[in-house]
Amino acid sequence: MEKMILTIMTKYGLVMSFMVVGVVMYLAYRISDRLTKGRIHGSAIAIITGLILAYIGGSVTGGKNGLADVSFFSGIGLMGGGMLRDFAIISTAFGARIEEMKKAGLAGAVALFLGIFTSFIVGYAIALAFGYTSVVDATTIGAGAVTFIVGPVTGAAIGASSEVIALSIAAGVTKSILVMIMTPFVAKYIGLDNPQSAMVYGGLMGTTSGTAAGLAATDPKLVPYGAMVATFYTGFGCLLCPSVCFLAARAIFGG
Amino acid sequence: MVIFGVTILSFCMFIGMFIGDGLGKLIGVKANVGGVGFAMLFLVLLVDYLLKKEKLSAEAQKGIQFWSAMYIPIIVAMAAKQNVVAAIKGGPTAILAGVLAVFVAFLLVPSVSKLAKKSDVPANK
Numbered sequence: 070m071e072k073m074i075l076t077i078m079t080k081y082g083l084v085m086s087f088m089v090v091g092v093v094m095y096l097a098y099r100i101s102d103r104l105t106k107g108r109i110h111g112s113a114i115a116i117i118t119g120l121i122l123a124y125i126g127g128s129v130t131g132g133k134n135g136l137a138d139v140s141f142f143s144g145i146g147l148m149g150g151g152m153l154r155d156f157a158i159i160s161t162a163f164g165a166r167i168e169e170m171k172k173a174g175l176a177g178a179v180a181l182f183l184g185i186f187t188s189f190i191v192g193y194a195i196a197l198a199f200g201y202t203s204v205v206d207a208t209t210i211g212a213g214a215v216t217f218i219v220g221p222v223t224g225a226a227i228g229a230s231s232e233v234i235a236l237s238i239a240a241g242v243t244k245s246i247l248v249m250i251m252t253p254f255v256a257k258y259i260g261l262d263n264p265q266s267a268m269v270y271g272g273l274m275g276t277t278s279g280t281a282a283g284l285a286a287t288d289p290k291l292v293p294y295g296a297m298v299a300t301f302y303t304g305f306g307c308l309l310c311p312s313v314c315f316l317a318a319r320a321i322f323g324g
Numbered sequence: 325m326v327i328f329g330v331t332i333l334s335f336c337m338f339i340g341m342f343i344g345d346g347l348g349k350l351i352g353v354k355a356n357v358g359g360v361g362f363a364m365l366f367l368v369l370l371v372d373y374l375l376k377k378e379k380l381s382a383e384a385q386k387g388i389q390f391w392s393a394m395y396i397p398i399i400v401a402m403a404a405k406q407n408v409v410a411a412i413k414g415g416p417t418a419i420l421a422g423v424l425a426v427f428v429a430f431l432l433v434p435s436v437s438k439l440a441k442k443s444d445v446p447a448n449k
Contacts (some may be wrong), residue, residue: 090397090404110398119403127409136356137405149401155360157339157398160391162364167372180436187432188425191341195421199414210417214425221402226344227355235406236418243422251426259433266437273429304368308361311344 075141089142093118110282113246116217118241133231151225154269158218165300173268177298180272185306188214188275189314192240204319206233211318212310213228213237216276217245225310226311245279252283261287264294271295275302329380330389337365 097118098111102142105114123135132138137146147153173181192214196207209229213220215235220237223229229237252261260266261284271280271294280299284291344359351357371388376379411418 086401087397091399093400094397112399115396115400116403118427119400119410120406122404122408123408126404126411127407133407133410135405135408142404143369145401146405148398149403153398154331154402155341155363156337157391158360159340159363159367159393160333160388161325161395163385163388163392165368167368167385176436177440180432182393183432183436184359184429187428191425191428192421195417195424196336199417201414201417210421213418214421215348218399222360226357226359228390231405231407232410232414235403235408235411236414238406239411240425241420244426247423247426251430254419255430259430260437266433269436270433274426275429283437291365297378304361304364306361308358311355312347312361315355315357316353317351 078141079143083147084144086144086148089145090148093122108286109246109249110278110281112278113242113249116238116242120235120242123235127141135235154226155222158222158303161300162304165304169297170261172271173298173301174266176274177268180269181275181298181302181305183303184273185215185309186314187273188244189310193318196313201233201236202322204322205229205321208239208310208315208318209233209261210240212306212312213239214241214244215306215310217241218303219310222307223315224279227315234312241276244274245276248274248276248279249286250308252280253286256287261291264291267291267294268298271298272302275299275306277303325381326387326390328381329384329389330391332370332374332380332384333367333388333391336363336370337354339366363448 094115097115101107101109101111120197126136126139130138134146136142189211193207193211198211201207201210205227209224212225217238220241221234224234224237261270274280277296277299281292281297284295340363341359343362344356347357348355
């Protein structure tokens with residue numbers, strides 16, 4: 070009986086991982102609704118759950134691939150592998166429209182670039198401070214401080230280890246959750262009460278889920294403005310971090 | 325047909341990865357330089373062009389939308405296969421990087437907003 074189930078789970082790994090991840094997503098969104106009243110977005114809870122499962126999987130098997138090393142869940146490795154990940158990330162650009170980009174104007178663009186570069190530099194500095202001195206490692210952690218997508222995309226592109234990629238995801242998720250929770254409290258102090266500053270805010274913070282949830286808790290009318298600019302953030306981050314940022318870091322700190 | 329949307333998407337991925345690998349070779353680094361970003365940029369431009377020409381059917385759009393809706397679940401799977409055990413040994417690096425990035429961004433909001441009011445008033449009057 071057990072052997073039969075295991076055979077199905079491994080033989081049809083990819084499809085079975087849809088089932089497993091679906092259950093995780095369902096529970097995460099329930100927790101988001103019931104326990105946090107939607108304040109912490111379900112997607113953030115789901116990603117943290119993923120990281121926790123990876124920790125459990127890694128502890129149990131002693132392997133390097135988190136939950137995917139547990140033969141029962143080997144399909145997770147296919148679903149979360151580089152090919153489908155990049156494919157799905159690229160597809161999110163479908164929602165972005167050039168007209169909306171123009172609406173954000175100069176301030177939106179300035180915020181976007183400033184947001185990406187400052188987050189990257191801050192993340193890079195922290196990585197250095199904690200002894201991740203290789204350019205590849207520090208760049209990946211810096212990119213993780215941009216968003217939890219830009220981190221792994223950059224890490225995979227420049228050949229970082231899974232350990233460092235996990236750190237970059239954790240940095241991005243921390244950022245996203247913090248933005249969700251803190252926004253309503255700091256809104257007053259940073260003048261976040263009009264569409265214009267909401268767009269600037271979206272560009273500087275960048276995390277779409279964080280910005281959307283944070284603004285919703287502040288003033289729901291501001292959500293589309295912030296989210297609109299934030300949508301471009303991950304795309305530009307995926308463009309700039311493995312190219313301009315990586316090459317600049319390599320030029321400054323050596324190869 | 326739904327497959328047409330998926331085809332467009334994979335075509336954009338091919339072009340993006342090709343540019344990314346090519347740039348890496350050109351500069352002499354063993355990396356895909358910005359491939360995913362180029363692919364996204366390309367997808368935005370191509371979809372914009374096709375929508376204006378009314379050449380992108382609702383069915384074809386569904387082919388792209390499906391994958392974009394699968395994005396968070398795939399990221400969850402990606403998170404679940406990382407070497408988190410080793411990462412935790414790295415101490416508070418990740419948390420500190422995330423916290424400080426947010427803090428610095430908060431500080432920048434007022435000054436960039438000011439710039440917004442001074443220099444240009446976008447179309448959302």
